[in-house]
Amino acid sequence: QSVLTQPPSVSAAPGQKVTISCSGSSSNIGNNYVSWYQQLPGTAPKLLIYENNKRPSGIPDRFSGSKSGTSATLGITGLQTGDEADYYCGTWDSSLSAGWVFGGGTKLTVL
Amino acid sequence: QVTLRESGPALVKPTQTLTLTCTFSGFSLSTSGMCVSWIRQPPGKALEWLALIDWDDDKYYSTSLKTRLTISKDTSKNQVVLTMTNMDPVDTATYYCARILSYGDRIDYWGQGTLVTVSS
Numbered sequence: 205q206s207v208l209t210q211p212p213s214v215s216a217a218p219g220q221k222v223t224i225s226c227s228g229s230s231s232n233i234g235n236n237y238v239s240w241y242q243q244l245p246g247t248a249p250k251l252l253i254y255e256n257n258k259r260p261s262g263i264p265d266r267f268s269g270s271k272s273g274t275s276a277t278l279g280i281t282g283l284q285t286g287d288e289a290d291y292y293c294g295t296w297d298s299s300l301s302a303g304w305v306f307g308g309g310t311k312l313t314v315l
Numbered sequence: 316q317v318t319l320r321e322s323g324p325a326l327v328k329p330t331q332t333l334t335l336t337c338t339f340s341g342f343s344l345s346t347s348g349m350c351v352s353w354i355r356q357p358p359g360k361a362l363e364w365l366a367l368i369d370w371d372d373d374k375y376y377s378t379s380l381k382t383r384l385t386i387s388k389d390t391s392k393n394q395v396v397l398t399m400t401n402m403d404p405v406d407t408a409t410y411y412c413a414r415i416l417s418y419g420d421r422i423d424y425w426g427q428g429t430l431v432t433v434s435s
Contacts, residue, residue, distance in 0.1 A: 248427055294362075
């Protein structure tokens with residue numbers, strides 16, 4: 205049972221847009237930055253979005269992030285078959301049991 | 316160029332203690348804001364954060380696993396070591412070490428991961 209809640213799967217056709225939600229609480233998303241990670245099959249996760257909505261160098265602007273209250277959203281436009289992957293949200297949890305928390309991951313299928 | 320590499324046994328027996336080493340380059344763990352963390356992923360399952368050590372030697376552990384985990388660093392060797400006691404088959408997973416900036420900012424670099432299987 206992950207601390208952050210993500211939909212298990214989303215799908216869309218090539219060229220379309222998709223959003224992935226991530227829901228948490230005031231101790232994590234509500235008071236800390238959210239980051240997003242892309243994990244292609246058989247590889248380590250890769251940073252996609254940090255500080256809620258910033259992209260590291262080399263990440264195309266097809267990927268975007270936003271945060272509102274205790275929820276965050278990853279958006280992907282112009283879907284490509286190469287975007288098929290698992291996507292995870294993550295953040296620091298500032299509760300008494302402080303530490304990093306992740307969502308359960310969302311499998312993106314590009315139909 | 317930041318790199319991290321995990322090393323340790325691929326197979327451990329139930330009840331044994333697992334020791335994993337993360338050897339990194341391209342940054343110093345004595346620099347303010349730098350942290351190294353361990354994260355694992357059972358086959359076909361989600362990421363699970365395990366432990367973090369920061370530049371000031373502060374340590375944080377997963378609540379559910381804290382009695383079994385110990386994280387430490389050797390700044391001169393650019394290494395972070397994780398030990399996990401009383402291993403069980405449910406601990407079979409790929410174990411990643413990763414660099415974290417300023418606790419909650421981002422996990423910006425990941426190692427390639429090492430698969431640890433727990434079986435007799």
